[in-house]
Amino acid sequence: MIKAIKTFFDASDFDEIGDSMDLWWNTIQNSFDFDALKSKTKFLAVVLTPPLPLEGVHLSNFLGITDAGSSDQDSLPKFTFKARILGDLSPHRFWPDPCDPRFVEDAGGQQEAMEWILKHTDVVAIGADNVVSVGDMVRIELSLNVFTVSPESAVLVEILQNLNSITDVKLRKAASKECAEPLSSFFENFTAPDDGKDLTLQEAYKALYRKLAPTATTAQIIYDHLYTAFGNNSDYNNLIIGMLANIEAESAGTFNPGIISGGTGESSVGLFQMNVGGAPSVGKPRTVMTEQMISNGVNRALIINKSNPVIPYFAGSLFLRQKGYRVITPDIFTDALSGNKDELLPGYNALIAKNGEAQLDFVASQVKTLLGVIGVGDPNLYTIRDWSFWFQIYFEQPDSVKSRTLSVSIRTK
Numbered sequence: 001m002i003k004a005i006k007t008f009f010d011a012s013d014f015d016e017i018g019d020s021m022d023l024w025w026n027t028i029q030n031s032f033d034f035d036a037l038k039s040k041t042k043f044l045a046v047v048l049t050p051p052l053p054l055e056g057v058h059l060s061n062f063l064g065i066t067d068a069g070s071s072d073q074d075s076l077p078k079f080t081f082k083a084r085i086l087g088d089l090s091p092h093r094f095w096p097d098p099c100d101p102r103f104v105e106d107a108g109g110q111q112e113a114m115e116w117i118l119k120h121t122d123v124v125a126i127g128a129d130n131v132v133s134v135g136d137m138v139r140i141e142l143s144l145n146v147f148t149v150s151p152e153s154a155v156l157v158e159i160l161q162n163l164n165s166i167t168d169v170k171l172r173k174a175a176s177k178e179c180a181e182p183l184s185s186f187f188e189n190f191t192a193p194d195d196g197k198d199l200t201l202q203e204a205y206k207a208l209y210r211k212l213a214p215t216a217t218t219a220q221i222i223y224d225h226l227y228t229a230f231g232n233n234s235d236y237n238n239l240i241i242g243m244l245a246n247i248e249a250e251s252a253g254t255f256n257p258g259i260i261s262g263g264t265g266e267s268s269v270g271l272f273q274m275n276v277g278g279a280p281s282v283g284k285p286r287t288v289m290t291e292q293m294i295s296n297g298v299n300r301a302l303i304i305n306k307s308n309p310v311i312p313y314f315a316g317s318l319f320l321r322q323k324g325y326r327v328i329t330p331d332i333f334t335d336a337l338s339g340n341k342d343e344l345l346p347g348y349n350a351l352i353a354k355n356g357e358a359q360l361d362f363v364a365s366q367v368k369t370l371l372g373v374i375g376v377g378d379p380n381l382y383t384i385r386d387w388s389f390w391f392q393i394y395f396e397q398p399d400s401v402k403s404r405t406l407s408v409s410i411r412t413k
Contacts, residue, residue: 041149042157044086046179047136048098048117051079051125081132082120083140083154091151092120099179101291105400125156135179137161198265198277201330204341205260205267205276208348214258217355219244222255222271223410225357229364237412239379242387243367245404246396247271253407257356258348267316267330270351270359272396274316277330281313289393292401298389299382301374308373311394312366319362320347363395370394 084092084099096107096116107113123140125132132138140154223240230236250273251259261268267277285304289311293303304310312318317327325347333343351359371379379387385403392401 040089041143042139042141043090043154044160045083045121045123045138045140045154046086046099047081047132047134047138048084048120048183049082050134051081051132053079078124078126079128079131080122080124082117083123083138084120085140085151095119098183101295102400110399121151122153123156124153128156128159130159130162132156132159133162134183198267198330201277201328201333202260202265202267204333204344205269205348207341208344209258209260212258212348212352214256214352215355216254216256218255219248219406219408220410221355222247222360223412225355225360226364227413229361230368232413234413235378235380237380238382238384239367239387239391241406241410241412242384243363243391244410245384245388245406246391248406248408249402249404250396257359258352269316269348271356272315272359272363274319274359274363275314276316276320276327276347278314278317279329280315280318280321280327282309282318283311283313284309285311285394289397292393293389296389296401296403298393299386302376302382302386302390304370304373304394310369310373311397313397315363315366315395316351319351319359322362323347323350323358325350366395367391 084090084095084097087093096103096113098113098117100106103116104110104113107116121140121142123138137160139157139160141157142149142151142154223244226240226243227236230240247255251271252262255271257270259270259273261273266275268275285306285308287306290303290306294300317329320327326343328343328347376382384405388404389401392398392404
């Protein structure tokens with residue numbers, strides 16, 4: 001039986017017994033609407049990535065037309081970005097939410113988090129009055145395919161809330177708290193994978209670890225050395241024990257000065273798992289560091305002001321540079337040195353010599369610099385827990401911090 005047009009049926013269509021069953025079946029099928037979106041094409045969305053500028057050729061590839069960018073809108077911004085569609089009908093509703101402060105941790109790490117972000121909708125703007133920022137609220141229009149709307153790509157319709165246009169600092173902070181701040185921190189701290197180069201460098205360090213087989217030390221020996229490094233002053237006991245708790249966790253309980261990170265492609269070495277896989281720098285604290293201090297209930301007197309350029313980034317590389325060794329990043333290692341691990345040997349030997357004394361002295365020096373900008377009088381006024389979090393956040397700089405306690409006994413002085 002042919003489906004009737006506009007529900008009109010001719011009586012002659014029902015000249016057999018089975019036709020009544022056809023009518024019943026068609027009526028049942030037509031009583032359900034399987035497309036909740038129907039003809040809805042415009043949605044609210046939040047901007048997830050910094051905008052990338054587009055030229056005419058890029059627009060042509062995106063929109064499938066040959067004259068993109070040649071209109072009278074040439075003077076207006078053209079860019080693309082990723083966006084998360086909002087609302088009950090959002091196709092992204094059951095995906096991890098990048099605006100959630102726990103997003104990176106729940107996703108399993110930075111690279112996994114980036115992969116989720118890149119699955120969201122591609123949005124192109126070909127005539128916007130302003131350029132969007134991460135966290136902006138926008139309205140986008142999806143294109144229709146044969147059956148329903150396609151969430152893969154969209155066109156920007158309007159910017160509903162542009163954070164850059166909010167002149168009041170308090171209002172801007174309130175508006176950006178939900179998504180802009182955590183995502184901006186994510187992009188500040190994100191290092192993209194380097195086509196296996198990071199893994200090659202890490203494997204070379206692992207080969208050195210196996211070849212040299214550095215001897216593990218003990219928590220007591222490390223405590224004694226740090227106690228001396230901090231001026232034989234018992235006022236630093238809580239700080240030193242907080243650092244020891246992190247050393248135990250970072251070295252997987254081995255207290256081995258030469259241990260290499262087990263994270264894929266992560267060239268982090270030694271008691272503190274200092275990263276040697278990037279160019280060293282000293283800079284200001286990132287926004288996420290202050291957020292981590294506050295969210296974990298660390299005494300606010302220990303927060304380092306955002307204006308202080310004292311944070312060591314890629315501390316392992318900074319150690320090598322200060323000691324006069326060449327900093328060999330993944331690009332240099334794979335391209336210029338052809339993966340020869342012996343080029344890494346001098347710096348690695350410096351890290352592991354004498355139970356890692358050089359790295360202990362280096363870290364103690366860095367910690368003293370950090371303490372100098374917060375003006376701590378008696379460090380024992382703050383708890384071991386405070387110092388454990390503090391050291392994680394400002395020196396180790398993980399995506400997420402954890403409560404750590406030292407599981408072995410030591411004799412304090």
